[in-house]
Amino acid sequence: MKLRQWSRDLVMGARFAFSSGREGWVRLLLTGFGVGLGVALLLLTTALPNAIAVRQARNDARADHTYSQEKKPKADNTLVIADIDTTYRQKDVRGRLMEPEGARAPLPPGLDRFPEPGTMVVSPALQKLLQSDDGALLRQRLPYRITGTIAESGLIGSHELAYYAGAKGLAAKIDPPNVARIDMFGDEEPTSEKTDPVLLLLTLVVFVVLLMPVGVFIAAAVRFGGERRDRRLAALRLVGSDSGMTRRIAAGEALAGSLLGLLFGTGFFLLGRQLAASVEVFGVSVFPSYMNPSPTLALLVAVAVPAAAVMVTLFALRGVVIEPLGVVRTAKPARRRLWWRLLLPLAGLAMLYPMLGKGHTNGNFNEYLVVGGVLLLLVGVTALLPWVVETVVARLNSGGVAWQLAVRRLQLSSGTAARMVNGIAVAVAGAIALQMLFSGVEGDYTKQSRQNVSRAQMQVSLPSDVRVAPAAEEFGRTKGVRQVMAFSGSEMGDRRKDPQTSSDVTVGDCAALREVAHLPSCREGDVFVLRGAEYDTDTPALAKPGRTLYLDPSYGGEKGTEFAWTVPQGLKQAQSREDPTGVRRGGFLFTRGALPTQAERGFRGEIYLALDRSVPDAPDLVRNTAARVAPYSTPMTWAATEQSVRFTSIRRGLFVGATCVLMLIGASLLVSQLEQLRERKKLLSSLVAFGTRRRTLSLSVLWQTAIPIALGLLLASVVGLTLGAVLLKMSAATVSVDWASVLTMTGIGAGVVLLVTGLSLPPLLRLMRPDGLRTE
Template structure:
């Protein structure tokens, strides 16, 4: 009997949700708000499958395994050269293919091998090459496009990749730049490195911080139309229903709106999935087929959202007295209690406190305590903000008419105002904490380079058989190259095979040699000995005039070297100094005339370039020259520091997620603002009918938004700084506050609210008409 009564009351609530034009508008607004949150939740549940799909695609096309053994040539082997490049900071994956037989394996996504002078490209690269922006890149990739790489051969819809035909790659087979393979998709040997505890902490905090605003918005969306709902419930009390029945009817309304929100959310997700296939965020792109939510997680969302809607509605009704003659909400409300609101953040701090000081060496952080502690601190924002708004607006008074209208409205419904900005406050608090944590641990995952980027900006290895002077001259003629330092490098031994003494030899002109050592007077034909340099112990012994030494001696177990003999001429002494690589270069420094011609084949050439950074696309101009010098080459760009790949991927994931959450924040705030304006349309029309200026009403709406957002952002800053400090203490990192970043986070939050307010002005102006007083 009781179950039947419950079912009847819930069904009545569902009917009320879709009764009349007003009911449909309320239901649709609630469904849109809930649907936006559901769409982002579904996107989150799809992330694991998207990452797995990208990894599987990458493994399926693996060609360089860096194995110590090279398979023999057969009709089923393929020569592959890594010819990837970079264009304006965008990485381009490139391979040169030369099949050695009819059964050579095709790479995924490629129907047939391109011939020499031909290439197949990804759709994104084809679009770039055919655009006006791709003119410089076309000089580097002049091959004729004969096809496109299909989806199975790409990890993302915007990936830049190509395969081109190759010739005579066997002569450059080294297992590194050029390899022979029997199939694609071989696993790279070795086990993955264990995750650093601090990086795992970052991942946990990122997920909590990104998902908490979503939950807050869903909870706020199910309370849309609360005042109209309470009036309907009062009418039910008038015809004889009791309090329990009215609550069940209210739960039915919320249940109907949340289920409709699930439908809207599924539609938003499907639309967003298609849009994701054509979008690229922070150089990350996916295919729509990647975004398949986990069935278990999707089912959890489908159950959790309606349940949360019902619980939030019942929780909201706990302080509302619904009587047959109306709702006791317009009378003076009982002041909100503070004590239990403070318990939430204090409990969060208590959960995080045991892990303070662990750092990277203290073992794993307890993931349950981390998630629980961060959640309680952020939920504390949503609990404290209504109390703060109520306490502050109760003390506000005199001012302009627009100010008084806004303050009085906030005094009557401070809870509604707080709910509007709760989500943005939670997002800003989490963003500040994450910004502090990322900035604090950044140095731990950043390795400073020894490369002196003030002297050299790019470096290239010259291929064997090409004269170094010829390559250097090509770069000197390149626009934007200010200086070229060219060196031939190798090793000398005191005997032909298995020498006990060895030293480095560097060949270059006087200007180049002065960059790596302190020389006395220098002219072509001189030889210098630099002793006492780091890791150099044999130069003093070997650098004796008249002594015979050997270029490229042979060592046991290694291929036979050149073993070119050289009788040392007179040797001048030079002093070691830090070269452009950050180390001391010892050994013999030789000018070109002093070097025996037979020794050139045993040396490798390196070209170091100083660039004029004011020249547009100077690095791409250098890369074009490098491709002309050696089609298989790719010059190296020097950097002052390098970050951990995992740290960078987490940071990129945060930026992508934050962009999605920010879009949700803006859309949800706009829906919430429109819902509040719709609830007040009769009041606004009455004020206009009595002669209130539209400018005054518009300013009052702006004040109603500005006051809560200022209070919310202030609270968010305090909570964010507290959470950030605790997280830094957990990682044993000194607490430093980057106030510029804090102001930037709060400014972004305020900017989103200001933008939403401006977008809501046109509907506001349409509502401010006397005709709005008409009713049926």
């Protein structure tokens, strides 16, 4: 019987929402739009796990590197493939050269046939780039004719730059893993990484911090038009409904708004899903087909949003007395109590406390305690902010007309003002905590590179069939190259085959050799033995005068040049120094004149380049030269630090999510602001009719926004710093505050609010007209 009564009252409230005339429709649409934005972002979030899984699955399906497998013999089902990945203006370009060796050679995903030699099949994004003016430099690097495009199944994102080109004679270049013979695509033995507890903590906190503001905005959206609704409900009391029935009818109205919000949200999500293919955020792009929410999570959103709308409405009306002759809300409300509001953040801290000091060495974190603790701390912001706003504005009195109008309005409806900024406060608090956590543990996932970027900024590794000296001359003539350090290297052993002791051999001109050793003097034809290397125990025994050694000895089935060389009398000694890669080399140094040409045939070349950064696109000019001189070379750009790929991925995911949440915050705040202005239309018109200047009213609206947001950001900073310190303690990291990041986060929050306030001024000016008092 009670369930039937609830159902009847909720249905009646929903009917009132759809049959309240123009005013009711405007309120319903505002509620539906606000809830819809939140639902769309929730659906996008539920689709993320599937998008990540599909991207990874497609990347695994096209895997072609052979790191540990045995070399395969040529057969009817084999394909020779070369990895010629490159970079163009900070964007990765995935490139492969292919030569099928039989009718059953494996075809990569996304292709229906192999490209002929001299032609290539490209991704749609790469085709668009190559056909534009921005792709002029890249066209020089890819001298192939485009004959088709790679299908979606062969790409991990809509903006991925990738191509497959046909080639001849690749079998002679086989040198795994860059050039290899394969008989299938896909990773035969995918590696499973051990879960890093700190990275798991980061992932959990990122999801909670990004989704919490969404929930706050949905809760605020279902209360749009609350004051007018309460006054309208008084009429229901007049015709005989009791207080419980009145509250259930109000919940029915909120339920209708939330159901409309689900429809809007589904539409927004489908629209965003289609637009996803045209957007790339922080280097990540997806196809619409990736964005399929998990049915279970989507069902959870569909049930949770209407249920939350009903609960929020009933909770909001608990302190409102709706009587037949009016609503007892315009009287001075009872002061808010602080004690229960403090229980929420304290309970959150209590849940996180048992995990202090865990992490890399002391065990994993309990996911439920992490999510619950962070959630309670952030919910504490929404609970404390109304009390803070009410307490502060109650003590604000003296000031100009605009200030007094704003303060008086805040004193009468501090809860409404707090609801407007709750979401931004929660987002800023979470962002500050995350920034502290990322900064605190970044050192564990970032290490200093040994590469000396002050001496060289790029490195080009040459295959053994490319002569180093001519290649170095080409790089030296490249625009933007300031200095070229060219070396070739191999080994020297005591036997032709499978030597028992061996040592490194480095070949270069005198200028290049001085980059790896302190030479007493140098001229062409000199040979040096190095002292002071990091790891070198065999060289002293090998460097005995008169001993015969073998350059490039053979190992196993690999055939070397096995060139015999006799250690001369009076071999010069040189002291090793750190080379551009940060290594102290050992072994022997040869000037090019001391080594016969045939002996250097199997040596591999390394070229280090110092660039002139004032030259635009200098790295890409170097890559173009490398593609021309040695198509199978691997140009690398050096960096002072190296960061964990998974850590970088989580941080990138945070940036993508934060961008979406900020867009939601801005849109929802704008809707909320417009709803507030619509509620006060007659009041604004009355003030204008009595001669209040529009500038004064505009300034009062600004103060009404600025005061709560200032208090909200202050509270967010305190909670964010507290949460950040606790998370760092949990990760066993040193607690430190990056004040620049804290100020940046609060500044972004304030900037969003100021932008929204500025966008709401035009409708405010239209509302400030005396004819707004006219009624029908």
